[in-house]
Amino acid sequence: MREFKVTPIRNGTVIDHINSGQALNVLRILGINEHNVDSTVSLLMHVPSKKTGWKDVVKVEDRELDKQTVDKIALISPKATIDIIRDFNVAEKYQVRLSPRIRNLVHCGNPNCITNKCEPVAPEFDVENHDPPMLRCIYCDRTLEDISGNLI
């Protein structure tokens, strides 16, 4: 039974294979709230998945995502895929992939890190593992434990 109660979209983006339970964090990354959306946003949580057992899916109409946004999604759902839909067809499809070093996507979780002290630098991390993501601050050298709680 894989019947989605959501209709196909004409133009926009489907973010599929989101880690189960992370869809609301994806909405947060997309900056979506009731004041700034003109098109339909569909959100499916806890949907059966062949690959991972359960997954979440987010569909956003009339919007394509920039690299910064896709990288943030990779931080909370390393297996997520991005389908760009144009005129009901999948124009592009790719899996999210983090660069070896990421910048300005998450804050360092260490309150004593210099990047949390009003200095003119963006937080920067080395990606030591992709799935599950493991990030090490290039400034204070600590690993980040709560990634979704520190998203910028």
Place this chain on the structure above:
Amino acid sequence: MNFENMDVVSIRDFTRDQIEEILDKSRAMLPYAKGEKVSRALEGKILGNLFFEPSTRTRLSFESAANRLGARVIDVSQTSTTSIVKGETLADTIRMVEAYSDVIVLRHPHEGAARLAAHFSKKPVINAGDGAGSHPTQTLLDLFTIQEEMGGIEGNNVTILGDLKYGRTAHSLAEALTVFGAKLTFVAPETLQMPKDTVDQVKKLGGDPTITSDIEGVIADTDVLYITRIQKERFPDPAEYQKVAGTYRVDREMLREAKKDMIVMHPLPRIDEIAPEVDSTAHAKYFQQAFNGIPVRMALLTSVLGVEF
């Protein structure tokens, strides 16, 4: 090897060969560090010594190292006398000191401060301790002390005792000692034991550390006993500090079980981890260790300033 303009932020910035070269240079500096020979190798150079956190040994030994080689030192040792109190950022302070000096030495209460300084300064930056973060020159002088006192590092049983959780210098030391082939034992109360992250890193580097809370059980096999202070200022909870303060105290009684040539090291300051009666034994090397900060820092200063010695 060319170290000119290299920032010294973390011991991980060095390869083993580079560390060996710095240790060799440090040995060559010994007669100059003791004042037996005189050198003006750094004449005309200015060291910016920025200490935004209390320090005795590190600040004075950098100053002494620079003076021994003929360099001049400008310094900040109290933030209350600087524009930091007006809200100036570290980034701006560093860009200013960069213009006034040839090399910057920085101690700062926030972790990552030295990496930030290195980011903003084209002149070399040497990390003299950033909060609970790295303190690479301490690691280098620790390695130098073991090498000088034991004739080498490889194969020695090194027991690191004390606050292994918050004392980040213990983490860098453990990693560096593993790279040099020492066998490690970590002794601490359970709540202050070496973090998993560091234990994993030591294993990844080929080490197989023994982890225990029982110093009596391991002292007889120890070649180097490295004691760290339980640092009150690093504890988020004062109650947790009270529980573990004074857990270990090394005295003559404990040393009766030790090998004759075992050395005792401590980065200092000590509070009550080492009884004063130990100072007069042949085991005590912590004051020698503090002196070794001079030749090691002389070697580093000449190296990053690209001055042949």
